[in-house]
Structures are given as structure tokens and as C-alpha cells.
Amino acid sequence: MEVSQTNSGAEFLSAAGIDLHLEPKGPGVRAGLTDALRQAVRTGRLVPGTRLPASRTLAADLGMARSTVTECYAELVAEGWLTAQQGSGTRVAARPGPGAGGPTPPQPHRMHRRPAQGLVPGAEDFAEFPRTAWVAAARRALAAAPYDAFGYGDPLGRIELRSALAEYLARVRGVYAEPERIIISAGFHQGLGLLARALKAQGVRAVAVESYGLDLYRELLADAGLDIPALRVDADGARTGDLATLPGVGAVLLTPAHQFPTGVALAPGRRAAVLDWAHRTGGLIVEDDYDGEFRYDRQPIGALQGLDPERVAYFGTASKSLAPALRLAWMVLPKGWVPRVAAVKGPVEVTSVLDQLTFAELIASGGFDRHVRAMRQRYRRRRDQLITALAEHAPGVRVTGMAAGLQAVVELPPGTERAALRSAAQHGLLVSGLTEFRHEGLTTGSHGSDRAALVVNYSAVSDSAWPRALDTLCRIMPPGPGRRPG
Known part of the structure; x- marks a missing residue:
């Protein structure tokens, strides 16, 4: 239809796979279109290099004569707002900076890069991500995915991934991990936050933490309304025997296989002591197995969870073995804690189902084992x-x-x-x-x-x-x- 001279509404134009939102207005049809395009470029909404619809397409979309659009484009090219080249179409022109007397469209935000010599904990060489194996696994996973995989998803996580993890964790880390005990989370941070809220809902007042660790996780527990008394760490790991002297503690967060950051293992006597404490008090042990696959002098120490699955909530993550960007972590919970954490998580899955299917396929195919061995x-x-x-x-x-x-x-x-x-x-x-x-x-x-x-x-x-x-x-x-x- 013809765009009226008083049209203040929005027209949505589609060309070359790009939607353009314009609000033509002014004393005439051509003037209204010209002003709308000029304003879109001036404000930076149409950034330099954006390809505009062909004049024939735009004329058909707006219900106006093609000559009107052609004249509009020609005027804006003459003014320097647009460029037109044979075979490249009509595009938004680059604009000079403020010193040259012209407007400068907003520039995309650039993240500061970590210096090449950064050796701080928490960073990895992301160039080692197994792109080829991941893409191949994604292709196979998508080909085999059932139709319901493209819905909102099970809040516990896809059964394919929970089943693959159950087999992998039992084989590699000695974890007793039925798929029904596993909940997928968007990283360890989210998973710990869910468990913290569940602990608080059950009346837990305090969670003991190791005297050395990430303040990020201590703050997360504190933000959930929990006290965070410290267990001192020495050459044998956390002094778990001191739990008896900490009043009101209903759970303890440990890194028993490889204490972070001191690098020691929880000694056998202290592993037994924390299990005795959990049995005696009904407390929950939260095991962060953040890098359990990476032991170099011998076989890794088995997970604490394997000794008592009903007293230990086991956490693992793909952040260290693959990449943090996947936002994939898992918790293997005592049976009684599964519905409690699930209730806190809610009915909607927030972790990418397609990434879950891909990771499940990578594990099942042996690609994950091969990658971990190479990184080890x-x-x-x-x-x-x-x-x-x-x-x-x-x-x-x-x-x-x-x-x-x-x-x-x-x-x-x-x-x-x-x-x-x-x-x-x-x-x-x-x-x-x-x-x-x-x-x-x-x-x-x-x-x-x-x-x-x-x-x-x-x-x-x-x-x-x-x-x-x-x-x-x-x-x-x-x-x-x-x-x-x-």
C-alpha cells in the first residue's frame, strides 16, 4: 500500500535476510522515506556496511513506485550516507569521526583481553577446545535427537546426558550415579546456588568451608543466608575433625581429591572423620570434584561420594576439562535431596539442551576420554x-x-x-x-x-x-x- 504523508507507524522491511524497522514520515512519500533512512544511519541503528533492500524489493514492500526508492537511494548516496557499487548493492557508508565534522555511530563493546602471560587460576588455554570432535558429536546428536528435544526440556537435564554421565562417573571417578540422582546445572556456580537455597529451606544455618578457596563461592553461600565458618587446611587437607566444634553446621563444602588452591588431598583419616560427622549429625557433605580427572603421578583418588552416596552431594563440571562457555555442570545427589533441589530449580531447563545432547554423544563415543587423556x-x-x-x-x-x-x-x-x-x-x-x-x-x-x-x-x-x-x-x-x- 502507499505510505501516507502522515504515517507515524512502523513498517517492517525484509531483504537479504535482514529485517529493517523504519518509520517514514514527512511532507511527501520520498521525503519521508529519505528522512527515515537518514535518521537510522545517523543514530547508528544501521551500522556501516549494512546492506539495504534492492530498490525493486523495497518498492514492493512499501507499495510505492520503484523510481521513488531509486531517487531516495541516489540522494542519500550523493549526501554520503550510502554507497552503491555494481554487484555489491546499496550499503550504509562508513562515517567520519567527530574531528572530521560527521556523526560517529556507536561502536560495538570490546571485551578486554587477558594478557598472554596470565597465569591466574580459573583461566585455561581455550585454543585446546576440541572443536572438530565437538562439531562431529553435535552433528550425530542432532541427527539422532527425538522431536521432544527441541522443547523446553526436563529441568533435571536430558536423560541422554544424565545416563552418559552416570556411566562415565562410575567408571572414572568411582561415583555411585544413577541417572535419577543427577541434575544438570548451568555451571558449578548455579548448581551450588540451587543447593544452598535448598539447604536454607531445610533449616540449615551454616555451611563449613575450607580456609582456602574461592571467595566467589563463599559469597554465594553467604548471600543465601548461610553462615560460612572456616575449616583450617594443612598438609592433610581440611581438618574435618574440627566440624564437631562448629555449632549449627548442617553441611560442609570440600575439595577432597585436590584441595583448591593448596593442592593437597584429604587424608584417609579425615575422609573417614567427615563421613562419621555426616552420619552422626545428619549433615550433608558437598564434594566439589572440579579437576578430578587430572592426576599425573598415579590413578586419581576416588570420589568421596562413592563411600556414602546418601551423605554426599557430588559436583562435577565441564569447565576445566572442556570450556566454561558450555555452562555445563552436574550434581549427583542423595535420593532425598533430588526433589528438594529440583523444586528450587523450577520447571524450566536453563542449560542448552543441544549442548547437553552433544556432550552426551561426546562421552558415549569416547571422544571425551580421548580429549581428557591428551590434556592430562x-x-x-x-x-x-x-x-x-x-x-x-x-x-x-x-x-x-x-x-x-x-x-x-x-x-x-x-x-x-x-x-x-x-x-x-x-x-x-x-x-x-x-x-x-x-x-x-x-x-x-x-x-x-x-x-x-x-x-x-x-x-x-x-x-x-x-x-x-x-x-x-x-x-x-x-x-x-x-x-x-x-
Whole structure:
């Protein structure tokens, strides 16, 4: 239809797969269209390079003469708002910056990139994501997916993934994991938040946490209204025998296979002690098995959950083994806790069902095992290189903790942590101090709270950047006996 001279409504134009929203208005049909296009470009709503509909298509959509659209385009080309080239069509022209007297459309937000020498925990070399295997698994998963997979999904997660995980976790981590016990979450953070709310709803007042760990998770528990008393960590892991001295604690969050960030394993006697505490009090053990697949000197320690599935809520994640961007994690719960957590989660699945199906196929095909084995070899090589380089160039420090995981603790002489961090920053190296992970409830000078150390993530950089990062790390180390400052 003809666009009236007083039309203040919106017309939706479709061409070349792109929808254009215009509000033509003005004293005439051509003038109204010209002004609407000019305004869309001026405000940056149509960014430089956007292809416009062909004049014939636009004329048909608006019910006006093609010559009217052609004249409109020609005027805007002459003014510099548009460009027209044979074979490329009509596009929005690049605009000069403010200093040249023209408008500058809003530019897309650019995320700051982490420096190439970043060795902080939590980052991985994302170039190692198995793209080829993932795409192949996605293709197979989509071909086999039932029609109901394209709906809103089961809030517990797709049965295909829960079944694949049940088999994998039993085989690799010793977890007793029936599919009915598993709930998929959008990362560990969301899963822990769901469990925290369920604990609060059951009357739990406090969740004990390890004296070293991520403040992100301590804050999450506190935000749920839970107290977070600290269990001190030493060379044998968390002192779980101290749970009896902490009043009101109804659950405890542990990293028993590989304590984060100190890198020690929970000793057998302390594993038994926390299980005894759970039996005696009815408390819940929350096991964060964030990097359980990555043990380098021998077979990984089995999950605590396998010893008592009705007292342990087991958490795992794809963030360390694949990539955080997948937002895939899982919890294996005692039977009585499944409906409680499901009620908190609600009726709608928030994790991508297609990614769940793809991950299930990657596990079932053996592709996930192959990827983990390859990464295990790579990380073991990195850790060995770290130990060798520090022993040669920085005899005043030592690497502590198990041969496992994605990071290592580099013990420093007392009182040198801050100086080492300042030196690292001056050399363009991002690294974390152990103090960063200490529970605020620990006072300076209390057991283990005055350690000076760096937490070095040797998985965080590419193979090409690793030698330089390692060299820089050695140069910022405090001087040892017979060693000059770097």
C-alpha cells in the first residue's frame, strides 16, 4: 500500500535476510522515506556496511513506485550516507569521526583481553577446545535427537546426558550415579546456588568451608543466608575433625581429591572423620570434584561420594576439562535431596539442551576420554617444566601439592608474597598470591594463614606463550642463596 504523508507507524522491511524497522514520515512519500533512512544511519541503528533492500524489493514492500526508492537511494548516496557499487548493492557508508565534522555511530563493546602471560587460576588455554570432535558429536546428536528435544526440556537435564554421565562417573571417578540422582546445572556456580537455597529451606544455618578457596563461592553461600565458618587446611587437607566444634553446621563444602588452591588431598583419616560427622549429625557433605580427572603421578583418588552416596552431594563440571562457555555442570545427589533441589530449580531447563545432547554423544563415543587423556599429558608436561625451571633458576622457592590439577603452589620465603606480586605486575605477568584465597575469618599468624606463596595456573597460556611466561615467572622470584635478583 502507499505510505501516507502522515504515517507515524512502523513498517517492517525484509531483504537479504535482514529485517529493517523504519518509520517514514514527512511532507511527501520520498521525503519521508529519505528522512527515515537518514535518521537510522545517523543514530547508528544501521551500522556501516549494512546492506539495504534492492530498490525493486523495497518498492514492493512499501507499495510505492520503484523510481521513488531509486531517487531516495541516489540522494542519500550523493549526501554520503550510502554507497552503491555494481554487484555489491546499496550499503550504509562508513562515517567520519567527530574531528572530521560527521556523526560517529556507536561502536560495538570490546571485551578486554587477558594478557598472554596470565597465569591466574580459573583461566585455561581455550585454543585446546576440541572443536572438530565437538562439531562431529553435535552433528550425530542432532541427527539422532527425538522431536521432544527441541522443547523446553526436563529441568533435571536430558536423560541422554544424565545416563552418559552416570556411566562415565562410575567408571572414572568411582561415583555411585544413577541417572535419577543427577541434575544438570548451568555451571558449578548455579548448581551450588540451587543447593544452598535448598539447604536454607531445610533449616540449615551454616555451611563449613575450607580456609582456602574461592571467595566467589563463599559469597554465594553467604548471600543465601548461610553462615560460612572456616575449616583450617594443612598438609592433610581440611581438618574435618574440627566440624564437631562448629555449632549449627548442617553441611560442609570440600575439595577432597585436590584441595583448591593448596593442592593437597584429604587424608584417609579425615575422609573417614567427615563421613562419621555426616552420619552422626545428619549433615550433608558437598564434594566439589572440579579437576578430578587430572592426576599425573598415579590413578586419581576416588570420589568421596562413592563411600556414602546418601551423605554426599557430588559436583562435577565441564569447565576445566572442556570450556566454561558450555555452562555445563552436574550434581549427583542423595535420593532425598533430588526433589528438594529440583523444586528450587523450577520447571524450566536453563542449560542448552543441544549442548547437553552433544556432550552426551561426546562421552558415549569416547571422544571425551580421548580429549581428557591428551590434556592430562599436556598439563603434566607443563607442571614438570615448571618444577624444573624453578629448581634451576629460583632455588629459594619450591612447588608444593600433588602432581595434579591445572595449577601449582609455589612456596616463597616468608614475607615475600607482596613483593613477588608487584614484580610480576611490573613484568606484565598476571599471577595470584595464596593470600587472595584465604578465608576472611582467619587472623594473621593463625595456623597456616601467614604462608607466602603464588598460585600458578600452568594451563592458562598457549604452547607458544608458555616458555616466555615461565621465564618471566622465574625472573620475578625472590633471590635465593647465591642468586642475584632478576
